[in-house]
Amino acid sequence: MSEYAMTSKIIDKAIPRIDALEKVTGHAVYTSDIDLPNMLYGKILRSPYPHARIKKIRTERAERLPGVKAVVIGREFPYLFGETLKDKPALAIDKVRYVGEPVAAVAAVDERVAEEALSLIEVEYEPLPYVLDPIEAMNRDAPILHEGLAEYKRSPIVKVFPGTNICNYVVYEKGDIEKGFAESDYIFEDTFKAPAIAHAAIEPYVTIAQVNFDGRITLWTTNDSPYRLQVGLAESLNIDPSNIHVIVPYMGGSFGGKGGVKLEAIAIALARKVVGYPVKIELTREEVFTSTCTSHSSIVTVKTGVKKDGTIVARYVKAIYDAGAYAEKGPTVLIQGCRGAAGPYRIPHVKIEGYLSYTNKIPGDAYRGYGFFQTQFAVESQMDDIARKLGLDPLEFRLKNLIKEGDINPLGQEVVSCGLEKCLLKVAESIGWGRKEGKYVGKGIAIGFKNTKTPSSSAVIVRLNWDASLEVYTSLVEEGQGSKHILAKIAANELGIPLNKVKVITSDTDITPWDTSTTSSRTVFHQGNALIDACRKVIEQIKDRLAEKFNIQRSEIMFKDGEFIIGKDRISLHRDINRVLRTGEQIVGHGFYEPKISAKLWEHHGIFWMYVAHGVEVEVDPETGIVVVKKAVIAQDVGKAMDKATLELQLIGGTIQGIGNTLYEELKFDKYGKIENPNFRDYHIPTALDISEVIPIIVEQPHPEGPYGAKGVGEGPLVTIHAAIANAIYDAIGVRFKEFPITPEKIALTIKNMRIS
Amino acid sequence: MKKTSVTFTVNGTKYSLDISPNETLLDVLRERLKLKDVKAGCLSGECGACTVLVNGKAMNSCLILAVEVDNTEIVTLRGLSRDEKLHPLQEAFIRESAIQCGFCTPGFILTAFSYLKENPKPSIQEIKKAIAGNLCRCGSYPNIIKAIYKVGAGNE
Numbered sequence: 001m002s003e004y005a006m007t008s009k010i011i012d013k014a015i016p017r018i019d020a021l022e023k024v025t026g027h028a029v030y031t032s033d034i035d036l037p038n039m040l041y042g043k044i045l046r047s048p049y050p051h052a053r054i055k056k057i058r059t060e061r062a063e064r065l066p067g068v069k070a071v072v073i074g075r076e077f078p079y080l081f082g083e084t085l086k087d088k089p090a091l092a093i094d095k096v097r098y099v100g101e102p103v104a105a106v107a108a109v110d111e112r113v114a115e116e117a118l119s120l121i122e123v124e125y126e127p128l129p130y131v132l133d134p135i136e137a138m139n140r141d142a143p144i145l146h147e148g149l150a151e152y153k154r155s156p157i158v159k160v161f162p163g164t165n166i167c168n169y170v171v172y173e174k175g176d177i178e179k180g181f182a183e184s185d186y187i188f189e190d191t192f193k194a195p196a197i198a199h200a201a202i203e204p205y206v207t208i209a210q211v212n213f214d215g216r217i218t219l220w221t222t223n224d225s226p227y228r229l230q231v232g233l234a235e236s237l238n239i240d241p242s243n244i245h246v247i248v249p250y251m252g253g254s255f256g257g258k259g260g261v262k263l264e265a266i267a268i269a270l271a272r273k274v275v276g277y278p279v280k281i282e283l284t285r286e287e288v289f290t291s292t293c294t295s296h297s298s299i300v301t302v303k304t305g306v307k308k309d310g311t312i313v314a315r316y317v318k319a320i321y322d323a324g325a326y327a328e329k330g331p332t333v334l335i336q337g338c339r340g341a342a343g344p345y346r347i348p349h350v351k352i353e354g355y356l357s358y359t360n361k362i363p364g365d366a367y368r369g370y371g372f373f374q375t376q377f378a379v380e381s382q383m384d385d386i387a388r389k390l391g392l393d394p395l396e397f398r399l400k401n402l403i404k405e406g407d408i409n410p411l412g413q414e415v416v417s418c419g420l421e422k423c424l425l426k427v428a429e430s431i432g433w434g435r436k437e438g439k440y441v442g443k444g445i446a447i448g449f450k451n452t453k454t455p456s457s458s459a460v461i462v463r464l465n466w467d468a469s470l471e472v473y474t475s476l477v478e479e480g481q482g483s484k485h486i487l488a489k490i491a492a493n494e495l496g497i498p499l500n501k502v503k504v505i506t507s508d509t510d511i512t513p514w515d516t517s518t519t520s521s522r523t524v525f526h527q528g529n530a531l532i533d534a535c536r537k538v539i540e541q542i543k544d545r546l547a548e549k550f551n552i553q554r555s556e557i558m559f560k561d562g563e564f565i566i567g568k569d570r571i572s573l574h575r576d577i578n579r580v581l582r583t584g585e586q587i588v589g590h591g592f593y594e595p596k597i598s599a600k601l602w603e604h605h606g607i608f609w610m611y612v613a614h615g616v617e618v619e620v621d622p623e624t625g626i627v628v629v630k631k632a633v634i635a636q637d638v639g640k641a642m643d644k645a646t647l648e649l650q651l652i653g654g655t656i657q658g659i660g661n662t663l664y665e666e667l668k669f670d671k672y673g674k675i676e677n678p679n680f681r682d683y684h685i686p687t688a689l690d691i692s693e694v695i696p697i698i699v700e701q702p703h704p705e706g707p708y709g710a711k712g713v714g715e716g717p718l719v720t721i722h723a724a725i726a727n728a729i730y731d732a733i734g735v736r737f738k739e740f741p742i743t744p745e746k747i748a749l750t751i752k753n754m755r756i757s
Numbered sequence: 758m759k760k761t762s763v764t765f766t767v768n769g770t771k772y773s774l775d776i777s778p779n780e781t782l783l784d785v786l787r788e789r790l791k792l793k794d795v796k797a798g799c800l801s802g803e804c805g806a807c808t809v810l811v812n813g814k815a816m817n818s819c820l821i822l823a824v825e826v827d828n829t830e831i832v833t834l835r836g837l838s839r840d841e842k843l844h845p846l847q848e849a850f851i852r853e854s855a856i857q858c859g860f861c862t863p864g865f866i867l868t869a870f871s872y873l874k875e876n877p878k879p880s881i882q883e884i885k886k887a888i889a890g891n892l893c894r895c896g897s898y899p900n901i902i903k904a905i906y907k908v909g910a911g912n913e
Contacts, residue, residue: 026794252860480858
């Protein structure tokens with residue numbers, strides 16, 4: 001029996017999410033629901049040009065409009081923001097770099113006055129040559145977006161090439177790629193493209209900023225990482241992080257988009273001009289689409305060398321990610337996407353090169369899957385083509401080459417906790433792989449993986465009260481994924497108290513402790529470990545008290561299933577709390593977790609990897625080109641299912657999001673880089689009518705360091721779905737689409753052209 | 758701008774307000790009456806987050822001018838759970854785990870409420886059509902559909 005033996009009774013039990021009641025009654029508070037006394041409303045003036053020098057800005061008329069309290073322009077707030085490359089001003093300073101970029105902002109007594117004031121601001125621009133294509137942007141004669149690239153503050157992981165638009169470059173090599181190709185019987189080379197996708201969370205971006213007379217800033221904001229925001233702002237503004245107080249209420253979806261520094265900097269710029277008054281900025285849907293961020297559009301070339309028997313010998317991948325006008329998280333999206341670029345296979349010779357290039361468009365940023373789905377789409381599409389050309393079954397070809405426990409992955413990291421093979425077999429079985437269902441019906445499979453960005457750290461505080469209630473203080477952001485519920489279950493399980501005695505207090509940097517971010521599918525793994533540490537520190541303190549009380553050695557006391565065992569005596573932490581704590585007493589446990597790694601920052605490949613397989617069955621209408629995903633199956637290795645219902649819904653929801661990505665979602669840019677479809681009418685996301693059967697399958701290959709063996713979940717479902725659908729469409733109509741979205745127009749046109757020829 | 762006096766009830770409480778011609782029902786509910794359970798997602802009738810019941814019918818409150826609701830009865834999500842008792846739809850959304858971020862939830866529940874009055878025992882396909890104007894980016898649709906289906910008369 002381990003020192004802290006406990007069963008996972010609560011973990012395995014179906015219990016309604018702890019945030020469900022608030023959400024079905026409309027009591028859950030989101031940032032936009034917050035009204036503060038004396039609050040002002042901010043609005044933003046935006047650039048109409050993709051690239052232009054700002055010659056003059058006149059704000060006097062706006063300032064004189066009754067009801068206007070402040071107008072701010074970039075030159076008055078000359079700070080640069082960015083996670084690993086500080087290149088982005090809150091408001092454009094000398095020049096604008098994309099259509100929609102913030103240029104000036106107004107705070108007024110209401111939104112209508114603020115809006116009217118915007119129309120009174122006069123900006124004189126001098127248009128500059130611009131570039132929209134990332135490959136053209138890397139040419140020597142391309143217009144340069146950031147002349148000061150060399151001077152920007154940056155993390156050592158970012159490699160910039162001053163005088164060009166390249167704002168990160170990575171190369172990973174294992175084995176000898178040339179030797180690998182020389183040893184291959186066949187070599188395949190294909191290029192694949194992914195579009196810019198909108199995160200499209202239903203809740204818009206909202207920030208309220210208030211600056212006190214002592215300069216301290218308070219933010220209520222839609223941001224997935226309160227502490228990273230605090231630290232990032234402090235670095236850029238050159239102030240002490242403790243002078244920034246960040247509060248993040250419930251978030252209405254994020255999918256990676258609500259991170260970094262977005263509205264916060266503009267809200268602070270305004271709030272500093274109206275000390276004491278809170279300033280609220282809430283974006284319109286059009287602003288969300290045109291001025292926040294997108295996924296990175298990409299061009300990925302995969303060259304694969306194989307033996308006749310289907311053994312993969314070598315793979316070279318060149319990935320180009322379109323950064324847009326500012327780096328945002330692009331440099332690390334590139335790094336991560338390239339880490340996955342060879343696919344989850346045993347390949348002795350690997351070389352991966354990645355380029356991140358500025359263009360005069362809305363910035364690319366983190367999107368669920370963080371660079372992986374672009375490369376997995378390429379690799380997994382090509383895998384099917386290779387299999388067919390070698391006369392192999394795509395399933396067998398994958399099974400022959402995929403990584404298993406103990407293998408070395410393409411990056412040279414040893415594989416642990418890998419249920420990939422099981423995921424693939426389950427998916428194949430579930431969709432009836434190999435069985436033909438009809439003329440225009442096809443089946444496709446794809447496998448993939450995704451690591452968590454490593455290292456990162458989490459702290460959690462728990463407070464046990466004298467009535468056996470427990471508070472968990474955590475800086476996780478509940479954005480729909482359900483981690484808040486899972487942390488409550490872990491705490492209840494560790495201490496053996498009922499779930500309704502556990503309160504989870506989230507994301508307020510004056511109250512809740514450090515956490516790197518609610519990103520990278522990391523929360524349950526990192527915070528779960530920190531929480532278990534915190535709970536066990538509570539138990540240790542109670543043991544100390546009991547040892548003293550009964551005059552025995554601490555080692556004579558066991559804790560199991562919520563009870564302290566002292567000889568024949570059993571003291572329940574929950575029921576007998578008054579034997580431990582007096583009225584008003586509390587015990588506090590402080591937990592911390594950071595993975596122990598040997599490599600230097602960012603060089604490590606990931607403390608855990610999620611493994612995933614998708615299988616889909618589609619039916620294509622050859623006349624209209626409409627694709628119906630009749631059945632989609634996802635199997636994901638999650639280590640340990642921490643809440644079956646929440647987990648299954650993450651798998652289902654991510655799959656549905658991916659179906660939308662693959663079949664119809666794409667931000668369209670006009671010749672000036674302006675987004676042409678900035679609304680839900682023209683940018684279609686899946687509705688209830690678009691979905692059919694989605695089957696989630698949970699595979700549990702425990703991770704040695706995960707809480708109860710758990711890994712992450714959230715991003716997995718958006719890694720393989722795109723290729724699985726493309727492969728199914730190939731199976732249905734014999735056409736390989738190397739670019740998504742695979743729209744009805746593209747399919748119908750292709751079929752028509754085939755018939756003509 | 759000339760204001761019009763408009764009288765209506767919201768969740769059983771009667772209000773008489775002077776309304777500007779350009780104020781939407783959403784503006785009035787969220788900003789003047791502070792009913793924050795009505796969510797604002799797109800302001801153009803494309804996402805369904807701001808759905809409320811107007812005389813029992815589910816409508817996008819962002820598309821209705823407040824002057825149009827004179828003498829009507831408005832119900833927001835909070836109005837469904839009177840006397841601190843949850844409506845069966847609310848219970849079903851909890852039980853079927855039909856919630857992720859929750860931002861679209863008020864709109865879905867009210868749309869379903871209105872639809873079930875019209876068609877008390879809908880098929881799955883009918884439910885899909887009925888909620889097609891409500892967007893959920895988290896993709897909780899299968900569970901939402903299941904929750905509504907189970908509340909349908911006789912399906913329980």
